[in-house]
Amino acid sequence: MPELPEVETVRRGLERGVVGRRIADVEVRHPRAVRRHELGADDFAALLAGRRIDAARRRGKFLWLPLDSGDALVGHLGMSGQLLLVDPSHADGPHLRIRFRFEDQALELRFVDQRTFGGLAVAAGGALVPASLAHIALDPMDPAFDDDAFVAAVRRRRTGLKRALLDQTVVSGIGNIYADEALWRARLHWARPTETLPRQDVLRLLTAVREVLTDAIAAGGTSFDALYVNVNGQSGWFDRSLDAYGQENEPCSRCGTPIVRERFTNRSSFRCPRCQPVPRRPRY
DNA sequence: CCTGCCGCCTGCGCGC
DNA sequence: TGCGCGCAGGCGGCAG
Known part of the structure; x- marks a missing residue:
């Protein structure tokens, strides 16, 4: 899991x-x-x-x-x-x-x-x-997590935003599901260039990350199948709350536009094409 | 240095 | 039915 x-x-x-x-x-x-x-x-x-x-x-x-x-x-x-x-x-x-x-x-x-x-x-x-x-960054739920250091770490990178979110030396704990969910909540496209991302956008994304992680923990996590279970073998139920990940062709719960699925690093990314428009200069 | 691509595994669902 | 292919919540190592 x-x-x-x-x-x-x-x-x-x-x-x-x-x-x-x-x-x-x-x-x-x-x-x-x-x-x-x-x-x-x-x-x-x-x-x-x-x-x-x-x-x-x-x-x-x-x-x-x-x-x-x-x-x-x-x-x-x-x-x-x-x-x-x-x-x-x-x-x-x-x-x-x-x-x-x-x-x-x-x-x-x-x-x-x-x-x-x-x-x-x-x-x-x-x-x-x-x-x-030692090489793994603190995660955003850690009391010692430094928000300013996170902003600096993101903007120091020269890559696309989702790559930075998935980089466990920048911030740990986020994978493909919660990266897509946080980007959807913050209305940011996964290919936004990190080095020019306004500080306020990075902070809004961090807030979205914390909110989605908190909500998912409360639901016992996301379980698409029996592989993802707690120590007692029980599934979590956050899959019912997903707004982007796995929601291809489903209407965006904010604006109704169908969610799209795209190739990203030999895996999939899901976003709302209206809430998360393609940036002027994307970094893939 | 930093970035990104590949390999590592098994099993499932799909199209042919 | 069977088979091959694509796909899946991950990371570390290594090439450029």
């Missing part, structure tokens, strides 16, 4: 479901799921066995669980990753990649990932931010 609202939904589930519990043992079922752990699956499992999970944190789309060892279990869900709390007697699904059993023998944690773009690793420095996440 890839973007910030979906990851936050999972984080909240982990906070309730695994914080304070002690890991008994870890079973890596697919080595690709720990490919970011340099020393391999055996080392990964050894560093986790016997450790207590002290918290559940998130920056953008990355999650981490600080451990009583001073390390942290760092995770990214990629395109299809799930962290599920399930009864140990429940049969393994075909995409089970990693299993965590706990000393209390209650619900186990399973990392399930169809496409294996996600993964977990043990990293040093868990209490603040793991070193491996």
Whole structure:
């Protein structure tokens, strides 16, 4: 479940479901799921066995669980990753990649990932931010997020606006769905050049980003199918509130003009052609 | 440096 | 029915 609202939904589930519990043992079922752990699956499992999970944190789309060892279990869900709390007697699904059993023998944690773009690793420095996440910008829901620095970072880039929004070193947590939703809410075209974008437009976009992320978190995220679920396997319902993403040919909920779909970086972008007109000098 | 393109995976729905 | 193709919420690495 890839973007910030979906990851936050999972984080909240982990906070309730695994914080304070002690890991008994870890079973890596697919080595690709720990490919970011340099020393391999055996080392990964050894560093986790016997450790207590002290918290559940998130920056953008990355999650981490600080451990009583001073390390942290760092995770990214990629395109299809799930962290599920399930009864140990429940049969393994075909995409089970990693299993965590706990000393209390209650619900186990399973990392399930169809496409294996996600993964977990043990990293040093868990209490603040793991070193491996240092290059990821703060996300807009972080109390320490600096709005002025964001404006400066956007205008420093020489690219199109949506590329900047998706760049996790500029601002983290935004993916293809919420980029389109925020641009629609701010009435900005995805190809607006960043370096000449008026400060007020950047700030309006940032407000729209925060609003759509807040609304989506409240709805438990966006789930188009069973791949995107919380730790209990339940879907979010924000898909019913989408105004742009996936709405090709549907009337814009502001002006009634049909939403269009366009190619963008080998994927899709959705916008209202009237509310979000093509800029004079687009950057693609 | 910075920007943008590609590869990494599996499965689904569609048209032929 | 079967098959190939396009498509999907991601990122890091690397070329230019």
